[in-house]
Amino acid sequence: MKFGPVPVTDAEGCILAHATDSAPEDLAPQQMSRMIPKGTVLTATHLADIAREGIDQLQVARLEDGDVAEDDAAQLLAQALSAGRTGLRATSPVGGRVNLVAEAAGLALLDAAAIHRVNSVSPAITVATVLPYKKMGAGGLVATIKIIPFAVAGPDLARACDAATAAIGMAQGQFTSATLIETRVGRDAPSDKGRRALAARVRHFGMMLTDRCVVPHEEASVADALAQAEGEVLFILTATATSDIRDTAPQAVRQAGGEVIHYGMPVDPGNLLFLGRLGDKPVIGLPGCARSPAINGADWVLERIICGVPIEPEDIMGMGVGGLLKEIPERGRPRE
CATH class of the missing domain: 3.90.105.10 (Molybdopterin biosynthesis moea protein, domain 2)
Structure with a gap:
């Protein structure tokens, strides 16, 4: 050009x-x-x-021979980035820009290395995205593709499209129901604050909580509630913190015939989460900070579970960088 x-x-x-x-x-x-x-x-x-x-x-x-006009280039690159993926819609090109937006609520799936390769081809070709696994609502902007000049060289565009193949997608909710098991110490049921916060979290992905379930803070009672739970995903919110992988709630999962996959995470608030499984149902032991609607480590785990994104202990242990989240004022033991 x-x-x-x-x-x-x-x-x-x-x-x-x-x-x-x-x-x-x-x-x-x-x-x-x-x-x-x-x-x-x-x-x-x-x-x-x-x-x-x-x-x-x-x-x-x-334009010179072999140049591709900005709108055409942006459209071709957007098509390459989402090739074979579902859950994304490309907007019409305007001024060399095409946006990729979420068709429904879910998590953004990104191949960061591929996007870095695209952005390294030429300063004229740019792709900006949200962070990996960011929770999106329907219509949310996942990525914007912008061709900076009025046209780019055809060979550069071809290289960018090759690097971009299927680098951006969406994972959407895989379940419709969840059961929250709450424990109590003494006769009184706990406040429903935690239930309301969790209901809002799962509702974002089109899920509903089953009827409220409050049981004594005892292994046998929690185990029995787990065995009878109707939800496709099981949550446990205990009256007192889960302080060890052998504490009441993890032991109840084992007593019910399940397994505990991981305990603890380098995200604060959210350290005291545990992850397990009972048959084909995921089990998430929520930290006490999940009673607040503010984002905490449990969000990063439950969102992936709900959207069918595999999560292993090493994934949780790798969340420390960026894992220092905003303090929750009502937390019993603040950082400072």
Whole structure:
């Protein structure tokens, strides 16, 4: 692509680099000039109108053989990035930009290495995304593809598209129901604050909680509740913190015939989470901070579980960088 000033008489077929005033023949004397927008492909009529405004030189871009116009390039790259993926919709190209938006609630799935390769091809080709596994709502902006100049070289675009293949997708909710088992110490049921917070979390993904279940803080009682739970995903929120992998709630999972996969996470708030399984049902032991609607480590685990994204102990242990989240004021033992 060539870029620079040219006489108005030589600008037909060029792309206007800056919005420019013009004076069409039908412009009444009392009317102001009309603006020709940036990015317009100039015709003989445009140029005559510009000349009447007294302008004799324009800043323009001229495509060369093999160049791909900005809108076409952005559209092709967006198609490559989402190739074979579901849950994304591409917007129409405008000014060299195409957005990829979520069709429904879910998590953004990103191949970060592939996106880095795309952005390394040429400064003219850019892809910006949300963070990996970010929770998205329907219509949420997952990525924006922007071609910076008015066109890019065909070979550069081809390299970017090759690097981009299937790098961006969405994972959507896989379940419709969940059971929350709450424990109590003494006769009184706990506040429903934790249940309301969890209900809002799962509702985002189209899930509902089954009837409330409150049991004594005892292994046998929790184990029996787990065995009878109707939900497809099982949550446990204990009256007192789970302080060890052999504490009441993890032991109850084992007593019910399940297994405990991992305990603890380097995310604060959220350290005291545990992850288990009972048959084909995931079990998540929630930390006490899950009673608050504020984001905490449990969100990062339950969102992946609900959306069918595999999560292993090493994934949880790798969440420490960026895992220092905003303090929850109502927490019993603040950091400071």
